[in-house]
Amino acid sequence: MAEPVNGGAPNQPPKEMSMEIRLLLAFILMGVVMFLTPYLFKSNTPPAPKKEAAKTAETTAAPAAAAAAAPAAHDAAKPAAAETAAATGPANSPATAQQVLPVLTIVTNKYKVAFSNQGANVRSWQLKGYKGNDEKPLELTNTAVTTDFPFSLYFPSQKPTSNVNWSFYDQKVDPDGLGVAYDFSDGHTVVHKQFRFEKNSYLVQVSSSVAIDGKPVENLIEWRGGFGDLTVPSPASTQRTLYFSVPENKLVELHASAAKNGPATAKGDFSFAGVADTYFAAVFLPTTGGNQMEQVTFSDNVHTVLDEKPVALSGVALSNGPSNHFELFIGPKDLDLLKKVNPKLEQVVDFGWLGFLAKPLFLIVNWINDTFVHNFGWAIVLVTIIINMILFPLKLSNMKSMRKMQALKPQIDVINAKYKDVGLRDARKADQNQEVMDLYKKYGVNPMGGCVPMLLQVPFFFAFYRVFTVSVEMRGASWLWVSDLSQPEHFVIKVLPIVMIASQFFMQKMTPQPNQDPGQAKMMMLMPVIFGVMFYNFPSGLVLYYLTSNLVNMGQQVFFNHTEAAQEAARSVEPPKKKNGRK
Secondary structure: OOOOOOOOOOOOOOOOHHHHHHHHHHHHHHHHHHHHHHOOOOOOOOEEOOOOOOOEEEEOOOHHHHHHHHHHHHHHHHHHHHHHHOOOOOOOOOOOOOHHOOOOEEEOOOEOOOOOOOOOEEEEEEEEEEEOOOEEEOOOOOOOOOOOOOOEEEEEOOOOOOOOOOOEEEEEOOOOEEEEEEEEEEEEEEEEEEEEEEOOOOEEEEEEEEEEOEEOOEEEEEOOOOOOOOOOOOOHHHHHHEEEOOOOOOEEEOOHHEEEEEEEEEEEEEEEHHHHEEEEEEEEOOOOOOEEEEEEEEEEEEEOOOOOOOOOEEEEEEOOOOOOEEEEEOOOOOHHHHHHHHHHHHHOOHHHHHHHHHHHHHHHHHHHHHHHHOOOOOOOOOHHHHHHHHHHHHHHHHHHHHHHHHHHHHHHHHHHHHHOOOOOOEEEEHHHHHHHHHHHHHHHOOOOOOOOHHHHHHHHHHHHHHHHHOOOOOOOOEEEOEEEOOOOOOOOOHHHHHHHHHHHHHHHHHHOOOOOOOHHHHHHHHHHHHHHHEEEEEEEEHHHHHEEEEEEEEHHHHHOOOOHHHHHHHOOOOOOOOEOOOO
């Protein structure tokens, strides 16, 4: 890389920044951006999933007192006004306490779902095989919400004669225990809801219809008060509603802020629509009536299990006609899984602006994990080695250039001494710079060439960062002592960042340093510490990637130092030897 030209005289303007300093500043700025990203965009780092236990589907009906804690908490916290409205329906259909049925729990290999016949809605939807930050089974509903439970109904125009979201329904369970139907009638309003599960699938059949005095009424199926892993820090930042517009071939995502002034409605030809967080999604795919759908986004100011004050969480309501018929996917945003359901569903995994690199990078890591090593940590190590080997020809060119620049240092020192009293504003400064560039040109040295291989690494750095923060496959992936590659190490003193700092120091010692003054050398020695601080709270997988890159670079540098090419590069720039006291 190019060195700054020494001015030498006191009280002169500052020296020009070398390429090393500029590169250091670039990496510092990159670190600032990456460090502030979790705070500006509040990306979360959810905890580890655990392997699913294969169990046969079963349906249990337990008394309310023995029901799941979340449904019980919901019912206990039910607002008095809503309870009164449900209990004082039309005279010909009184809603009495005797109409309360035991909580219905449907258990499959994928879910544990609790239904209540009061409102014919869901009080708990647990995703088996995954845990939240609290190390409890992952609850996808907001158990702190006391109104508008998931699968309540939203009426944008004509309202029913009863509060059907709190009225008591007749409940009929399918003989195999994998489905349930709910029916309500007050003599004017008739409501029908039906749910059908599969014992080993993330797909659920859901339908709803409402009629008032025999005429169909538009109704939308709701999922209100937040969705997904609500035990992570700042869950509101990860929540969004979404729909895939067929005419635009585009996924549209809306955060709660889109509905801060009231519900935001979208209608059109949608392949799917729903609600999601970073790692999980609940999407509704129409099964009848084409793709015409209506989606309403809500901003629900509600409590969560962690937030004492209400926060704005995303809510959604969906319909595909006067009567709704959906295939519902509720589960992890696993690319293979999503592709099997609907190829367009892959887009709910947001790889960001570097998706063209991050997604293939993830697919390669995933393939190596599935095919060979069966561990994401070792898959990352192998992919990192492959990337560095592919870039080695460029690095080799850089190593030769650095060795030449190091060998040219005595000649550069002569030029600097010649202009040591020349200030930056002096016209002769251009002559000094020109002499240096002529020297580089004479020996075929590119002062910018040293930065190119390092700059090529930057896209991979950002791409890996995105992979570790959006891929549910990385959530909870372990490697040696690291329990979760998508999170920082859980130790007070984190091992990987410290080893990475050490590797940076060793690598600097091994790398030729072309014509650096003492101030620059000290500045460069601070770079490993800066990187260590920057990486300390990054996902462990990202630190593993960078550490592996350092180790591979060290090996490549050792290899180069012992080749004839290194000696030839140095000899090629040596001035002619003196003969008889003359050059």
